[in-house]
Amino acid sequence: MNAQLREKYGTRTRRVVLKVSGQSFCRAGERGISMDEVVHLAEQTSRAAGRGVQIAIVMGGGNILRGAQFTSGNAGIEEATAHYMGMLATVMNGLALQDALESLGCQTRLLTAIRMEAVAEPYIRRRARRHLEKGRIVLLAAGTGSPFVTTDTAAAQRALELEADVLLKATRVDGVYSDDPEKNAHAVLYSELTYHQVQQQNLRVMDPTAIAQCMEHDMPIVVFNYLKVGNIERAVQGERLGTLISSRERSAAFSEGSTS
Numbered sequence: 001m002n003a004q005l006r007e008k009y010g011t012r013t014r015r016v017v018l019k020v021s022g023q024s025f026c027r028a029g030e031r032g033i034s035m036d037e038v039v040h041l042a043e044q045t046s047r048a049a050g051r052g053v054q055i056a057i058v059m060g061g062g063n064i065l066r067g068a069q070f071t072s073g074n075a076g077i078e079e080a081t082a083h084y085m086g087m088l089a090t091v092m093n094g095l096a097l098q099d100a101l102e103s104l105g106c107q108t109r110l111l112t113a114i115r116m117e118a119v120a121e122p123y124i125r126r127r128a129r130r131h132l133e134k135g136r137i138v139l140l141a142a143g144t145g146s147p148f149v150t151t152d153t154a155a156a157q158r159a160l161e162l163e164a165d166v167l168l169k170a171t172r173v174d175g176v177y178s179d180d181p182e183k184n185a186h187a188v189l190y191s192e193l194t195y196h197q198v199q200q201q202n203l204r205v206m207d208p209t210a211i212a213q214c215m216e217h218d219m220p221i222v223v224f225n226y227l228k229v230g231n232i233e234r235a236v237q238g239e240r241l242g243t244l245i246s247s248r249e250r251s252a253a254f255s256e257g258s259t260s
């Protein structure tokens with residue numbers, strides 16, 4: 001929450017938006033939905049919710065389909081159509097995560113940016129906030145409801161409109177590196193970065209629209225490794241881990257991190 005909003009709302013229960021990519025729903029290097037992976041994610045999230053933090057989750061859909069895979073005319077599918085298909089993929093992930101969370105006793109609501117009342121509630125900002133206040137885990141699917149953007153942008157958008165304290169980006173690595181840590185063993189792990197540094201160094205953290213939106217509204221982003229047991233719990237509570245991206249210049253901008 002930026003300073004202006006903090007002043008407006010005072011102290012209240014911590015609220016976070018957690019962005020989980022489609023790759024969190026499948027085994028590394030595979031596609032589709034693996035319930036083992038979904039259950040792992042649900043267990044970690046359930047424990048985090050037990051800490052009394054309000055959690056909204058924005059799901060990606062890249063494990064099933066990304067619109068950018070289809071350029072215009074490719075395979076007879078228009079690019080916009082492919083983006084809508086990508087948004088529907090996030091709904092499938094949302095349904096899987098909802099059942100996994102509820103089987104663990106969590107209260108959840110799945111809200112979609114494209115109306116489909118037979119399976120989920122429509123996304124309405126005030127309703128989403130009410131669910132959060134009641135302690136329900138809110139699952140936000142179908143991205144922004146508009147094509148040609150990604151769920152990173154949806155996550156930034158929802159973090160802003162739901163007045164989250166932070167946008168948490170769950171990844172399979174420890175944070176933001178100078179290079180791809182899965183390919184370059186000498187990649188350096190940054191502990192803190194400014195939005196400008198992310199833009200100038202063209203670091204592949206989230207899509208540029210999401211970074212620009214967070215920068216404009218001073219929404220901090222924490223990029224962290226969700227695969228390490230307990231990290232989602234730590235991240236939602238505001239424990240220092242991964243890479244913090246904010247507007248503040250700090251001295252120790254990076255650490256010589258291992259790629260483990």
Ligand code: UDP
Pocket residue numbers: 020021022023059060061062063065066067068082083084085086087089090142143144145146147148149150151152154
């Ligand atoms: N998408 C879209 N509008 C949105 C969000 C998503 O058109 O607001 C489409 C887009 O084609 C995207 C796909 O849905 O590639 C799946 O989302 P994303 O690529 O963000 O998933 P992730 O990479 O996080 O798994």
